[in-house]
Amino acid sequence: MRILKFLLRKEFRQIFRDKSILAMIFAMPSIQLIILPLAANFDVKNVNLAIVDNDHSTYSQRLISKVGSSGYFRIIEASHSFKEALHTVEDNRADLIMEIPAGFERNLVREGSQKLSLAVDAINGTKAGLGGAYLNRIIGDFNGDVRLQWMQSGRFNEATAIDVTSSNWFNPLGEYRFFMVPGILVLLLTLVGGFLSALNIVREKEIGTIEQINVTPIQKWQFILGKMIPFWVLGMIVFTIGLLIARLVYGIIPVGSLATLYLFAGVYLVALLGFGLLISTYSDTQVQAMFVAFFFVMIFILMSGLFTAIDSMPPWARAIAYMTPVTHFIEVVRMIILKGSGLADVTRQLLYEIGFAIVLNGWAIWNYRKTN
Amino acid sequence: MKQLLVFIRKEFYHVFRDRRTLLILFGLPTAQIMLFGYALSSEVKNINLAVVDFSKDVATQQIITKIQSSSYFNLQQSVLSYADMERAFREGKIRAAIVFPTGFNDDLRHVNKAQIQLIADASDPNTATTITNYLTGIIGDYQQQINAAAALPYQIQTETRMLYNPDMNGSLNFIPGVLALILMIVCTTLTSVSIVREKELGTMEVLLVSPFKPILVLIAKAVPYLVLSLLDFALILVLAVFVLDVPVRGSVVLLFAESTLFIICCLSLGLLISNITASQQVAMLASMMGMMLPTILFTGFMFPLENMPLPLQLVSNIVPSRWYYLIVKAIMLKGLGFGAVWKETVVLIGMAVGLLGISLKNFNIRLA
Numbered sequence: 002m003r004i005l006k007f008l009l010r011k012e013f014r015q016i017f018r019d020k021s022i023l024a025m026i027f028a029m030p031s032i033q034l035i036i037l038p039l040a041a042n043f044d045v046k047n048v049n050l051a052i053v054d055n056d057h058s059t060y061s062q063r064l065i066s067k068v069g070s071s072g073y074f075r076i077i078e079a080s081h082s083f084k085e086a087l088h089t090v091e092d093n094r095a096d097l098i099m100e101i102p103a104g105f106e107r108n109l110v111r112e113g114s115q116k117l118s119l120a121v122d123a124i125n126g127t128k129a130g131l132g133g134a135y136l137n138r139i140i141g142d143f144n145g146d147v148r149l150q151w152m153q154s155g156r157f158n159e160a161t162a163i164d165v166t167s168s169n170w171f172n173p174l175g176e177y178r179f180f181m182v183p184g185i186l187v188l189l190l191t192l193v194g195g196f197l198s199a200l201n202i203v204r205e206k207e208i209g210t211i212e213q214i215n216v217t218p219i220q221k222w223q224f225i226l227g228k229m230i231p232f233w234v235l236g237m238i239v240f241t242i243g244l245l246i247a248r249l250v251y252g253i254i255p256v257g258s259l260a261t262l263y264l265f266a267g268v269y270l271v272a273l274l275g276f277g278l279l280i281s282t283y284s285d286t287q288v289q290a291m292f293v294a295f296f297f298v299m300i301f302i303l304m305s306g307l308f309t310a311i312d313s314m315p316p317w318a319r320a321i322a323y324m325t326p327v328t329h330f331i332e333v334v335r336m337i338i339l340k341g342s343g344l345a346d347v348t349r350q351l352l353y354e355i356g357f358a359i360v361l362n363g364w365a366i367w368n369y370r371k372t373n
Numbered sequence: 374m375k376q377l378l379v380f381i382r383k384e385f386y387h388v389f390r391d392r393r394t395l396l397i398l399f400g401l402p403t404a405q406i407m408l409f410g411y412a413l414s415s416e417v418k419n420i421n422l423a424v425v426d427f428s429k430d431v432a433t434q435q436i437i438t439k440i441q442s443s444s445y446f447n448l449q450q451s452v453l454s455y456a457d458m459e460r461a462f463r464e465g466k467i468r469a470a471i472v473f474p475t476g477f478n479d480d481l482r483h484v485n486k487a488q489i490q491l492i493a494d495a496s497d498p499n500t501a502t503t504i505t506n507y508l509t510g511i512i513g514d515y516q517q518q519i520n521a522a523a524a525l526p527y528q529i530q531t532e533t534r535m536l537y538n539p540d541m542n543g544s545l546n547f548i549p550g551v552l553a554l555i556l557m558i559v560c561t562t563l564t565s566v567s568i569v570r571e572k573e574l575g576t577m578e579v580l581l582v583s584p585f586k587p588i589l590v591l592i593a594k595a596v597p598y599l600v601l602s603l604l605d606f607a608l609i610l611v612l613a614v615f616v617l618d619v620p621v622r623g624s625v626v627l628l629f630a631e632s633t634l635f636i637i638c639c640l641s642l643g644l645l646i647s648n649i650t651a652s653q654q655v656a657m658l659a660s661m662m663g664m665m666l667p668t669i670l671f672t673g674f675m676f677p678l679e680n681m682p683l684p685l686q687l688v689s690n691i692v693p694s695r696w697y698y699l700i701v702k703a704i705m706l707k708g709l710g711f712g713a714v715w716k717e718t719v720v721l722i723g724m725a726v727g728l729l730g731i732s733l734k735n736f737n738i739r740l741a
Contacts, residue, residue, distance in 0.1 A: 123538035127415035169495030318412035
């Protein structure tokens with residue numbers, strides 16, 4: 002125990018001596034947490050639309066103004082031909098083209114039906130899908146207006162209508178930042194903990210100081226614990242700062258219990274640091290450690306369910322996503338902060354994290370050799 | 374000139390001697406692009422949906438069957454009370470619920486009007502909106518089926534064309550984005566340690582007493598990484614085309630030229646970081662921890678840049694991968710030529726020149 006105390010004192014001193022690393026640990030995540038959630042906004046409200054009106058009739062004008070006033074679309078250009086409109090898509094200025102054919106009004110009124118064509122920049126699937134769906138709904142509404150105008154009431158039987166009401170639970174206003182802030186907090190914690198711990202042991206290898214430790218009677222587990230505890234403390238501080246920022250800047254107050262949240266964060270950090278130390282024991286140089294950490298952290302980030310839905314991934318990819326500790330932590334942080342889920346609701350994920358912590362740390366201790 | 378060649382050769386030896394790092398540099402991005410190419414897509418599928426059916430009649434059964442036959446939803450065992458539904462939401466077992474009130478079919482047949490309630494878990498607002506849209510669409514279809522007998526006059530039909538991506542390949546948007554992201558992080562980090570390592574190991578002093586111009590030192594350091602990065606790019610491109618079925622509609626030569634420019638830009642950024650930091654650790658933390666999330670968010674492949682507040686839109690302009698991503702999309706997916714990307718190209722050239730200039734100015738001849 003005494004040896005561990007000495008080791009800890011040494012590690013803490015080393016960390017606090019280097020001011021630029023300290024700044025990196027605390028300032029960088031804080032700044033990013035304040036700024037980045039504002040950038041991560043997927044409201045599909047500003048769909049850019051180019052319009053080709055070949056009809057120039059009262060009806061086509063009415064349709065255009067209905068679309069324009071819906072709040073979802075920004076009409077960026079009224080082009081003279083489809084070819085011209087296509088240029089706006091090529092330049093990324095427009096996401097959608099709506100082409101009203103010549104004779105639109107006449108055909109609609111006299112023939113009783115008319116086609117409209119939409120062209121969607123389908124490289125970005127979400128925007129294309131949602132934008133197209135909104136536009137179709139608006140056109141449907143417009144169609145209803147036209148029908149109402151031309152059909153005398155009572156002449157036809159009233160059409161059957163299903164009235165759909167929808168409600169959004171846990172975030173009634175659909176605020177995107179409520180969704181992003183807890184997730185980004187987890188990612189920043191992961192970046193700080195993962196990279197710092199991955200670089201740590203290998204740095205001593207590269208500088209040569211590890212040999213001095215190896216000739217002392219320090220046990221492997223003492224050495225690893227000595228490396229882990231300081232980072233764990235730093236991580237918990239970063240997490241606390243993050244929660245404070247979430248509260249002060251974004252007004253996010255956890256619905257669920259803070260104790261559960263901290264319990265989870267504590268276990269998660271042990272797992273994550275074990276992962277970093279494991280990388281460290283396998284690498285020869287800091288560059289290697291950094292790139293291996295980069296490889297995994299990027300998988301953690303992009304497959305964590307923060308940016309794309311895990312449910313939509315193919316089964317094998319879903320399996321990989323669930324094999325990473327980050328995925329569970331992000332899920333749980335959201336559940337506790339936004340939905341007020343309790344310890345009982347997140348037991349499964351907690352057991353996963355404990356499993357990760359035991360396996361990763363056990364592996365790191367086992368793989369750390371005192372002789373090269 | 375001969376001096377420079379000798380020096381570049383020395384740097385090449387350094388880089389290529391370290392087999393393990395080389396393996397990592399080629400193996401990992403390859404694995405990443407494959408993984409993300411298949412795994413990431415902005416589609417929403419397989420959503421766990423609970424049905425709360427207080428009516429249990431013909432009509433609700435028909436609608437449920439309709440929902441079941443779409444690939445968007447996994448129907449969970451139907452729950453019978455609001456309390457059960459709420460618990461399922463809290464445990465994260467369902468993302469949405471559809472509630473049929475009692476007497477649904479009766480209302481539909483006799484009053485011509487019936488109600489359905491949709492509840493979505495909006496802790497993920499984007500998915501919630503998409504789910505609500507899908508469900509509303511399915512219910513709308515059903516409604517049309519009922520009304521089919523009375524074919525309505527004055528119909529506007531819409532025909533939708535999917536430009537550039539007729540098969541709706543969900544990962545098409547992500548591959549250029551991930552490509553830009555990987556290249557940017559790998560190139561910058563790799564060079565960011567190059568100079569600082571020599572400072573840390575003490576070999577920098579040897580270089581500085583040699584009669585070598587600083588700019589030559591920088592160039593010699595950058596050339597091996599440029600070659601490495603281009604090989605990395607070529608590998609990723611081959612995988613994208615032959616394994617992931619991403620088309621290259623435009624000119625491959627132009628794509629390589631633009632990629633070279635982008636890589637030079639990232640290398641310059643790396644050199645700059647290397648110049649102003651004191652240890653490998655700080656350099657790497659700055660280039661990875663500091664750049665990873667901003668690059669992901671500001672490249673524009675995850676979240677639309679035009680949704681961001683204006684100051685952040687301005688910030689996104691200084692992220693090189695943002696411009697490169699536009700270029701790759703235009704050349705690869707849209708098949709456009711240089712005429713469509715010249716503006717982005719000018720921006721990247723400006724960045725490369727600027728960053729190199731600052732690096733050079735900051736490159737201290739004397740050690741502290």
